[in-house]
Amino acid sequence: MRQLRQPTSLLQQGMLRLSRWIILFQCGWLVLGCNEEPSQPAVDTTPYQFELPAGFPAPLESESNPTTVAKVELGKRLFYDPILSADFSLSCNSCHKQELAFADDIAISPGVDGALGFRNAPTLANVAYLGLMHKDGGVPKLDMQAGTPIEDMAEMNLSIFDAADRLNADAEYARAFQTAFGRKADAFTITRALAAFQKTMISGNSxxxxxxxxxxxxxxxxxxxxxxxxxxxxxxxxxxxxxxxxxxxxxxxxxxxxxxxxxxxxxxxxxxxxxxxxxxxxxxxxxxxxxxxxxxxxxxxxxxxxxxxxxxxxxxxxxxxxxxxxxxxxxxxxxxxxxxxxxxxxxxxxxxxxxxxx
Ligand code: HEC
Ligand code: HEC
Structure with missing residues (x-):
C-alpha cells in the first residue's frame, strides 16, 4: 500500500513539495490573521506634553518608555483601581492621596488584611526626578517601581502575574493596554503605565x-x-x-x-x-x-x-x-x-x- 502512494516521477515529487509549502503558507497566514484580531486598536503614540514650572528641568525620560497620553490615562485608571490588590480592598491611592500631595497622614499605612510594613508612605510629587527609588534606593527606577507595592505582602499582596491575568480578562483594560503599548497587560506594561501617570505629578507652584x-x-x-x-x-x-x-x-x-x-x-x-x-x-x-x-x-x-x-x-x-x-x-x-x-x-x-x- 505504502509503495503505491509514493509519487513516481520527479515532477510529481516536486509538485507535492510545492503544495505542502502552499498549505503551510496558508496555515501560517491564517494563524497570524487570527492572532491579529482585526478589531485591535492601533497604538497611540501621542506624546504627553509636560508643563514645567519655572526652574524645573525636563523629567527623566527613559527610551524604553516615552510618556504618552495613552499610557498616562491607563496609568491613572490603574492607580485608582483596587483590582491591583489581592482582595480588591486597596488601590495605590489608599496610601498616596492627592489632598495630601499623594502621601498619607499616618505613620505606617496598613496593607491588605491590615498587614503593616515599616516605612512611612512618601509624597509622589516630582517622583519623575528621582533616580534610585525608595528611601533606601533599593529600586533602580520609577519605571519598574510599581511591582514592589503590588507584590509586597504589607501592601497589595498580589502577584504581578495574577494582576496581569485580571487586567487581560477585562475587555476595557485589554483594549487600553493595546492602545498604549500594542500588547497585553504584563509586568512591563503595568509598571510602565503606572510610572507614566506618576511622572505627570509635577509640583512647582507653591x-x-x-x-x-x-x-x-x-x-x-x-x-x-x-x-x-x-x-x-x-x-x-x-x-x-x-x-x-x-x-x-x-x-x-x-x-x-x-x-x-x-x-x-x-x-x-x-x-x-x-x-x-x-x-x-x-x-x-x-x-x-x-x-x-x-x-x-x-x-x-x-x-x-x-x-x-x-x-x-x-x-x-x-x-x-x-x-x-x-x-x-x-x-x-x-x-x-x-x-x-x-x-x-x-x-x-x-x-x-x-x-x-x-
Ligand atoms: C545632612 C543632610 C541633611 C541636613 C543638613 C538637613 N536634613 Fe532634613 N532630612 C535629611 C534626611 C536624610 C531626612 C530623612 C530622614 C529619614 O527618613 O529618617 C530628612 C528629613 C527632613 C524632614 C522630614 C521630611 C519627610 O517627608 O519626612 C524635614 C521637614 C526636614 N528634613 C527639614 C530640614 C531642615 C529644616 C533642616 C535644617 C535645619 C534640615 N532638614 C537639614 C537630611 C538632612
Ligand atoms: C499600603 C500602603 C501603600 C500602597 C497601597 C502603595 N504604596 Fe507606594 N509607598 C508606600 C510606602 C510605605 C512607601 C515607602 C517605601 C520605601 O521607601 O521603602 C512607598 C513608596 C512609593 C514610591 C517611591 C517614592 C520614593 O520617594 O522613592 C512610589 C513611586 C510609590 N510608592 C508608588 C505606588 C504605586 C504606583 C502604588 C500602587 C501600585 C503604591 N505605591 C501603593 C505605601 C504604599
Missing part, C-alpha cells in the same frame, strides 16, 4: 515659587521670608542636603533620626556598606506641611517635632552627618522656619483635576 520665580512679592509672609533666609543660611545648612528645585540633592544621608537603626537600617539594607547604616534618601520638602508624620518611619508627628529634632542636633548616632548639630534656635526662628516650610505647599497640585478620575 507660594515660594510664586515669590521666587513669578515676582509676586506678596506671596510670602514676613515670617516665611525670614524662615527662607534661615533655611538657606550656611549656619543651618538645611539647603546643603535639601537643595535645588526639588529641595533634595537625592543623596543618602544619616540625619540622626534614631540613636540606633535596628528595625530599619536604611541604605545599609541595600549596599551592606557599614558606612550607610541609618542613611536615607534626603526627601523633597515640597508640600511637606501636608505630609506629616515625618522621617522614614513616621516617628516625628509634626513640623514642630522635626524642628526640635534639628535644633537639638539629632539623636547623636555615630554616623550622623556632621551638619546635624545643635542650632540653638529661638522660638521665633522655629516659627519662621515653619512658615517657610508651609510656603512649599502647592494648592494647585492637590486640586489639579488631571490627577483625578473623571
Amino acid at each position: 507660594a515660594y515659587d510664586q515669590y521666587t520665580y513669578q515676582q509676586d512679592d506678596t506671596a510670602l509672609s514676613e515670617a516665611a521670608i525670614r524662615g527662607m533666609e534661615l533655611f538657606f543660611s550656611e549656619e543651618l545648612a538645611c539647603s546643603s542636603c535639601h537643595s535645588g528645585f526639588n529641595f533634595t540633592d537625592n543623596t543618602f544621608q544619616n540625619n540622626g533620626t534614631k540613636e540606633e537603626y535596628i528595625s530599619d537600617q536604611g541604605r545599609f539594607r541595600i549596599t551592606w556598606d557599614s558606612l550607610d547604616m541609618g542613611s536615607f534618601r534626603v526627601p523633597t520638602l515640597r508640600n511637606v506641611a501636608l505630609t506629616a508624620p515625618y522621617m522614614h518611619d513616621g516617628s516625628l508627628a509634626d513640623l514642630d517635632a522635626v524642628l526640635a529634632h534639628y535644633d537639638q542636633g539629632g539623636k547623636g548616632h555615630p554616623l550622623q552627618d556632621e551638619r546635624i548639630r545643635p542650632l540653638n534656635l529661638s522660638a521665633q526662628q522655629k516659627e519662621d522656619l515653619k512658615a517657610f516650610l508651609s510656603s512649599l505647599t502647592d494648592e494647585q497640585f492637590i486640586r489639579d483635576e488631571r490627577y483625578r478620575l473623571e
Whole structure:
C-alpha cells in the first residue's frame, strides 16, 4: 500500500513539495490573521506634553518608555483601581492621596488584611526626578517601581502575574493596554503605565515659587521670608542636603533620626556598606506641611517635632552627618522656619483635576 502512494516521477515529487509549502503558507497566514484580531486598536503614540514650572528641568525620560497620553490615562485608571490588590480592598491611592500631595497622614499605612510594613508612605510629587527609588534606593527606577507595592505582602499582596491575568480578562483594560503599548497587560506594561501617570505629578507652584520665580512679592509672609533666609543660611545648612528645585540633592544621608537603626537600617539594607547604616534618601520638602508624620518611619508627628529634632542636633548616632548639630534656635526662628516650610505647599497640585478620575 505504502509503495503505491509514493509519487513516481520527479515532477510529481516536486509538485507535492510545492503544495505542502502552499498549505503551510496558508496555515501560517491564517494563524497570524487570527492572532491579529482585526478589531485591535492601533497604538497611540501621542506624546504627553509636560508643563514645567519655572526652574524645573525636563523629567527623566527613559527610551524604553516615552510618556504618552495613552499610557498616562491607563496609568491613572490603574492607580485608582483596587483590582491591583489581592482582595480588591486597596488601590495605590489608599496610601498616596492627592489632598495630601499623594502621601498619607499616618505613620505606617496598613496593607491588605491590615498587614503593616515599616516605612512611612512618601509624597509622589516630582517622583519623575528621582533616580534610585525608595528611601533606601533599593529600586533602580520609577519605571519598574510599581511591582514592589503590588507584590509586597504589607501592601497589595498580589502577584504581578495574577494582576496581569485580571487586567487581560477585562475587555476595557485589554483594549487600553493595546492602545498604549500594542500588547497585553504584563509586568512591563503595568509598571510602565503606572510610572507614566506618576511622572505627570509635577509640583512647582507653591507660594515660594510664586515669590521666587513669578515676582509676586506678596506671596510670602514676613515670617516665611525670614524662615527662607534661615533655611538657606550656611549656619543651618538645611539647603546643603535639601537643595535645588526639588529641595533634595537625592543623596543618602544619616540625619540622626534614631540613636540606633535596628528595625530599619536604611541604605545599609541595600549596599551592606557599614558606612550607610541609618542613611536615607534626603526627601523633597515640597508640600511637606501636608505630609506629616515625618522621617522614614513616621516617628516625628509634626513640623514642630522635626524642628526640635534639628535644633537639638539629632539623636547623636555615630554616623550622623556632621551638619546635624545643635542650632540653638529661638522660638521665633522655629516659627519662621515653619512658615517657610508651609510656603512649599502647592494648592494647585492637590486640586489639579488631571490627577483625578473623571
Ligand atoms: C499600603 C500602603 C501603600 C500602597 C497601597 C502603595 N504604596 Fe507606594 N509607598 C508606600 C510606602 C510605605 C512607601 C515607602 C517605601 C520605601 O521607601 O521603602 C512607598 C513608596 C512609593 C514610591 C517611591 C517614592 C520614593 O520617594 O522613592 C512610589 C513611586 C510609590 N510608592 C508608588 C505606588 C504605586 C504606583 C502604588 C500602587 C501600585 C503604591 N505605591 C501603593 C505605601 C504604599
Ligand atoms: C545632612 C543632610 C541633611 C541636613 C543638613 C538637613 N536634613 Fe532634613 N532630612 C535629611 C534626611 C536624610 C531626612 C530623612 C530622614 C529619614 O527618613 O529618617 C530628612 C528629613 C527632613 C524632614 C522630614 C521630611 C519627610 O517627608 O519626612 C524635614 C521637614 C526636614 N528634613 C527639614 C530640614 C531642615 C529644616 C533642616 C535644617 C535645619 C534640615 N532638614 C537639614 C537630611 C538632612
